[in-house]
Amino acid sequence: MKKELVDNNKCLMTIRKSRKSCLLEYSCGIFLLLLLGISVLKRIYQPKLHYFVLSLALFSFVYAEGSRLFVRYKIMPKKTIIIKGIIKQNRKNVYFHPLGFVTDINVKQGRLQRLLNYGTIYVQGAGGISFEIKDISHPHQIMNVIEDLIEKSKHPEKKKI
Amino acid sequence: MLNQQLPNKHHHTRFYLVMITLIIGGVFVLLFLNNDGNGFSLTNAIIRNTNNFTEDITAFNYDEIFNAKSGDLRITSDPTLAKSDKNIVFSLKFDKYPKIDQEVQIGNLELNFNDLVTQITINDNKLELNNLQDINLLMNNFNGKLSFEGHKLSLSGAAKRIEVNGVAFSSEEEIKISFTELGYKSFTLIKASINSLELDEGNGDLIVGNKLEYSLAGDAVKLLYFEGLLDMNQESGFLTLDGSTRALGVSGDLNFNLK
Numbered sequence: 001m002k003k004e005l006v007d008n009n010k011c012l013m014t015i016r017k018s019r020k021s022c023l024l025e026y027s028c029g030i031f032l033l034l035l036l037g038i039s040v041l042k043r044i045y046q047p048k049l050h051y052f053v054l055s056l057a058l059f060s061f062v063y064a065e066g067s068r069l070f071v072r073y074k075i076m077p078k079k080t081i082i083i084k085g086i087i088k089q090n091r092k093n094v095y096f097h098p099l100g101f102v103t104d105i106n107v108k109q110g111r112l113q114r115l116l117n118y119g120t121i122y123v124q125g126a127g128g129i130s131f132e133i134k135d136i137s138h139p140h141q142i143m144n145v146i147e148d149l150i151e152k153s154k155h156p157e158k159k160k161i
Numbered sequence: 162m163l164n165q166q167l168p169n170k171h172h173h174t175r176f177y178l179v180m181i182t183l184i185i186g187g188v189f190v191l192l193f194l195n196n197d198g199n200g201f202s203l204t205n206a207i208i209r210n211t212n213n214f215t216e217d218i219t220a221f222n223y224d225e226i227f228n229a230k231s232g233d234l235r236i237t238s239d240p241t242l243a244k245s246d247k248n249i250v251f252s253l254k255f256d257k258y259p260k261i262d263q264e265v266q267i268g269n270l271e272l273n274f275n276d277l278v279t280q281i282t283i284n285d286n287k288l289e290l291n292n293l294q295d296i297n298l299l300m301n302n303f304n305g306k307l308s309f310e311g312h313k314l315s316l317s318g319a320a321k322r323i324e325v326n327g328v329a330f331s332s333e334e335e336i337k338i339s340f341t342e343l344g345y346k347s348f349t350l351i352k353a354s355i356n357s358l359e360l361d362e363g364n365g366d367l368i369v370g371n372k373l374e375y376s377l378a379g380d381a382v383k384l385l386y387f388e389g390l391l392d393m394n395q396e397s398g399f400l401t402l403d404g405s406t407r408a409l410g411v412s413g414d415l416n417f418n419l420k
Binding site: 028031035038039046049056060067 | 174178179181182
């Protein structure tokens with residue numbers, strides 16, 4: 001996460017999907033590499049199988065990292081920008097001011113997610129879920145930041161310079 | 162809608178990744194259980210582990226292997242027979258050489274020859290042997306096809322290390338070597354695994370364990386799944402076998418089979 005000077009056009013923080021949410025993919029990749037290593041140590045030569053396992057392990061690592069890079073969230077003083085995609089991008093601006101009447105800000109964490117301290121934030125406005133910030137680290141802290149920003153957008157006269 | 166599609170796709174990819182990993186894990190477990198240097202054999206590992214394989218393997222299709230009346234040894238390529246714990250330890254000295262034309266695995270191979278005419282290729286390159294009278298060729302961990310008949314040896318496969326008159330070729334990958342009908346002076350295989358050996362009628366001495374000593378006179382010998390040392394020396398004219406076998410058959414004046 002990056003924090004910069006408070007400015008309407010400056011990005012307060014950039015959030016990406018936590019690597020903890022890709023634990024399954026990393027585990028599969030590491031497990032496959034372990035199997036490969038053990039088979040080489042035991043002098044089991046099956047080149048086609050080894051190449052397949054190696055490429056699958058690499059795929060799982062690349063997939064995990066790719067899914068991380070695919071979505072990022074930029075928290076600005078007045079809005080949240082949700083950017084999806086790497087080459088072809090979808091960009092969604094969600095302004096805080098309309099969310100002044102937000103009914104819910106929820107953090108959802110499963111058992112493992114709670115242990116590893118990552119989860120998903122759902123921000124629900126009057127018309128349903130406005131946006132969600134998925135699989136991020138320290139969701140409670142991020143939720144507090146968003147709550148503060150929404151509160152500030154409701155009462156701009158209270159904003160400290 | 163796009164948001165719904167992406168998570169579904171993500172979950173599908175995750176699911177397939179985990180399932181393929183589990184399947185590959187299962188395949189590797191079977192490979193590790195089956196690992197005895199004889200190559201990949203999925204069914205063998207299943208048979209050994211699901212049946213709590215303790216039954217006497219000699220009862221398994223034994224009649225298909227030996228014809229007890231004539232001592233005729235019909236060689237089967239059933240790999241399960243190679244996995245038995247029961248082996249016959251023996252030593253054989255014989256005046257006839259076997260005919261071999263099959264895939265073998267050899268721990269160490271030592272070949273002594275002075276045939277400079279026959280072309281030897283190593284990794285598809287010709288081995289130049291000029292101005293040499295006596296050549297000593299050593300190989301470690303050879304896998305491939307071995308053929309010899311009479312005094313000619315043919316070989317095609319790969320080894321981990323090759324040494325020619327003290328000059329070594331070694332590589333992290335295997336080194337391919339091949340030659341055809343090379344005349345040799347002596348030939349020694351150590352830690353060899355050969356599926357079958359057939360020796361035509363000849364003379365020699367057979368010692369089985371510490372229990373049986375038999376003088377062979379005009380007898381033929383057949384061996385199934387031999388492992389051990391094989392030595393052939395043109396000067397002495399004798400073949401020496403020292404190791405173990407799954408089954409041994411002698412046919413001649415007296416026919417007997419050992420299992």
